Amino acid sequence: MKKIILTTILCSSLAFTGCKKWLDVTPEAQATKDEVFSTQKGFRDALTGAYINMKSSNTYGGSMMWGNIEYMARNWDVVSSSNTALTSLASGTYTDATARGWLDNTYADQYKVIADVNSILENIDLKKELFTDNNYALIKGESLALRAFTHFDVLRMFGPMPDDAGTQPILPYVKTVTHQIIEPISYQAFAQEILADLDEAESLMKDTDPFTKYSMAELNPTSSSTANPVVSDDYYMYRQIRMNYYAVLALKARVYLWLAPLDPANVQNAAKYAQMVIDAKDHNGTPTFRLGKESDRVAGDYTMSPEHIAALSVYNLDATATNTFGESGSLQRSDFNVQDGFYYLNNLFPVAERTSDVRWKEMWVYKTTAGSTGYVMYRKFIQRSSSPILQVPLLRLSEMYLILTECAQTKEAAEAVYGTYCAQKGIPFVSGFNATDWQADRRNKMIREYVREFYAEGQTFFTYKRYNVTTLPASWTSVYYTGNTTRYVVAKPDREINYHNN
Incomplete structure (x- = not known):
């Protein structure tokens, strides 16, 4: 609150007696700004x-x-x-x-x-x-x-x-x-x-x-570190x-x-x-970032934090995620087993890929609450490990691989980058892009990967x-x-x- 607002209250209560000197007071917001940048x-x-x-x-x-x-x-x-x-x-x-x-x-x-x-x-x-x-x-x-x-x-x-x-x-x-x-x-x-x-x-x-x-x-x-040796x-x-x-x-x-x-x-x-x-x-000589993989998922690191290039620290992410995505949360999807021809989860994650894709395994689970059992909830931000990752990613290494795949000038170059990405994510990719129209096939795959990778x-x-x-x-x-x-x-x-x- 600025002091000039306080002045109005005081001038009213004092019936305007001595009001001029109060009006000369510098607004607190301005004083604070000057102090901040000192x-x-x-x-x-x-x-x-x-x-x-x-x-x-x-x-x-x-x-x-x-x-x-x-x-x-x-x-x-x-x-x-x-x-x-x-x-x-x-x-x-x-x-x-x-x-x-x-x-x-x-x-x-x-x-x-x-x-x-x-x-x-x-x-x-x-x-x-x-x-x-x-x-x-x-x-x-x-x-x-x-x-x-x-x-x-x-x-x-x-x-x-x-x-x-x-x-x-x-x-x-x-x-x-x-x-x-x-x-x-x-x-x-x-x-x-x-x-x-x-x-x-x-x-x-x-x-x-x-x-x-x-x-x-x-x-x-880490919490067990006695000192930080480098900074x-x-x-x-x-x-x-x-x-x-x-x-x-x-x-x-x-x-x-x-x-x-x-x-x-x-x-x-x-x-x-x-x-x-x-x-x-x-x-x-160690890569600064690496793609998230199965071992991260097993450890409960569903946002794949080793590939976070920039993120926001959210101290209450566990509670927020539980309330938003959990049993009582409003963010949910219809039963993924219904083969309805829609662009639902069953189309995003074909059955043949579900046993290996780290973006699928344990990420989508049925709700058990009465009246909600026809819906599934998403677990990406729900914390499971003893060392929670309380951050939401703004930029991730996965996107860099997708950008590089999309920008590749030849089929072979695109397949090399995308193949590396698929190997870490557990995505079957053995036959490469469709030879008939590899660029159209790449486009379709890139759209689907952005949805699967960056859901929520x-x-x-x-x-x-x-x-x-x-x-x-x-x-x-x-x-x-x-x-x-x-x-x-x-x-x-x-x-x-x-x-x-x-």
């Missing part, structure tokens, strides 16, 4: 605040991870036909007032995170002398990466189709903290702003991020749950693939950055939009999902927002 710790705390705001229920703590955006992709059943808000999301109409409010809140909360990092970026160069070691480069680099990451998801949800961007203004790319409305810019200009932020973030963190020097194990001391500052630990150097590379791969229709060279750029992440090694991680809707999927399935008698511009290009809020910190 120390290195203050900048660190401000960046932590941005990460915390990313866990809003309107963004990556719900709606943009396993909530609304998954209904928009029809990854969850709308159990009650009377729930018009969810029905509106699942049908892709977005006309229900409640659903419209949810989408508007997502838009607003994304820009709140942007306002957080813009506060840092507006002050950091003026206070460069405050920083020790590599803190200046890391904090500025992470802030730029978060600004790009968040703007990119605004573009993916509220922006035009990637292959029909046009030249008209679409969305604001906000780089200042202001009470003024920021004018929207064109798709091309918006894309260049994202890439400019990522280029600068990459340059800042390339030689300063501890993640480029030490292994994930060395930066993640003296705990701010440098757990880099995989921050927008680290490799997260910047991975995000660039994702962005360039989205921007492929603008320039064919973007395909090569996407492949280059995906390969850089795959090839990353620590000082011992908010990526299915964006996959369908990028591929401009019109119907699923295209060849079955019953069409489960229909995609079109109305579904894919979500309208911005009717009223614009101010891009400042409250």
Whole structure:
């Protein structure tokens, strides 16, 4: 609360006696902001605040991870036909007032995170002398990466189709903290702003991020560790749950693939950055990341944390997941044994693959609650091991393999990358892509892999939009999902927002 608000109350109670001196008091919010950016710790705390705001229920703590955006992709059943808000999301109409409010809140909360990092970026160069070691480069680099990451998801949800961007203004790319409305810019200009932020973030963190020097194990001391031998500052630990150097590379791969229709060279750029992440090694020559596999599943690590390139730490994830996906949770799917011709789980995971695919085994289980036994629940975020993985992934190594597969110029190159991925995930892939039309077969397999791999991680809707999927399935008698511009290009809020910190 600002002190000026307190002034109003006091002036009323004092019948305006001596009110002028009270009105001269500096608002507390402004004083606090000045104090925050007077120390290195203050900048660190401000960046932590941005990460915390990313866990809003309107963004990556719900709606943009396993909530609304998954209904928009029809990854969850709308159990009650009377729930018009969810029905509106699942049908892709977005006309229900409640659903419209949810989408508007997502838009607003994304820009709140942007306002957080813009506060840092507006002050950091003026206070460069405050920083020790590599803190200046890391904090500025992470802030730029978060600004790009968040703007990119605004573009993916509220922006035009990637292959029909046009030249008209679409969305604001906000780089200042202001009470003024920021004018929207064109798709091309918006894309260049994202890439400019990522280029600068990459340059800042390339030689300063501890993640480029030490292994994930060395930066993640266990409870039994008596000391952390490689870093003296705990701010440098757990880099995989921050927008680290490799997260910047991975995000660039994702962005360039989205921007492929603008320039064919973007395909090569996407492949280059995906390969850089795959090839990353620590000082011992050990790969920095590895694909999740059967042993991770057996240990109860269902999100495959060794392949997390960036993630959000969620201390209460166990309770949240149980309440959201568990017996009483509302996020569920119909019985996967019903051969109904729909794009349900029985089509995502053919029977022949269920004995080996780590994304299937123990991930989908029947509910036992009376009245709900016809539904299955998803266990990806439910914690089972004695050492819970309390984080939700934002970028994973699996995506880098899929990007590299999609960008491969030859059938043989695509099969080599995809074959490596399949071997770790337990996916049968012995005969390669269909020789008659291998590119079409690759496309179909990539769409299915994105759905299977990133279920409840908010990526299915964006996959369908990028591929401009019109119907699923295209060849079955019953069409489960229909995609079109109305579904894919979500309208911005009717009223614009101010891009400042409250």
